[in-house]
Amino acid sequence: MSAFTHERRAQILDALRQASATLPCPRCGHTHFSLVDGYLIENLQKQTRNVVVSGDNRFTSIVMTCDRCGYMARHALDVLDGHD
Numbered sequence: 001m002s003a004f005t006h007e008r009r010a011q012i013l014d015a016l017r018q019a020s021a022t023l024p025c026p027r028c029g030h031t032h033f034s035l036v037d038g039y040l041i042e043n044l045q046k047q048t049r050n051v052v053v054s055g056d057n058r059f060t061s062i063v064m065t066c067d068r069c070g071y072m073a074r075h076a077l078d079v080l081d082g083h084d
């Protein structure tokens with residue numbers, strides 16, 4: 001089962017187009033990318049010791065991968081969702 005609904009997937013891809021995030025792969029020049037099916041969630045840290053994992057320091061992104069070389073283009077979800 002997919003993480004993204006058809007509507008959510010279309011919304012994400014449309015937001016990328018509206019932001020002009022459609023350039024070819026910076027590594028191999030290929031023009032086709034695929035949306036990874038799910039959010040990438042990491043936790044931002046103020047220091048390298050005493051790692052804190054909680055909802056308060058969560059950083060969420062979506063990932064597009066180049067279909068040829070696998071280059072990963074990450075887009076911050078809060079910025080992307082700000083584009084209509």
Ligand SMILES: [Zn+2]
Pocket residue numbers: 025026027028029030066067068069070071
């Ligand atoms: Zn590539």
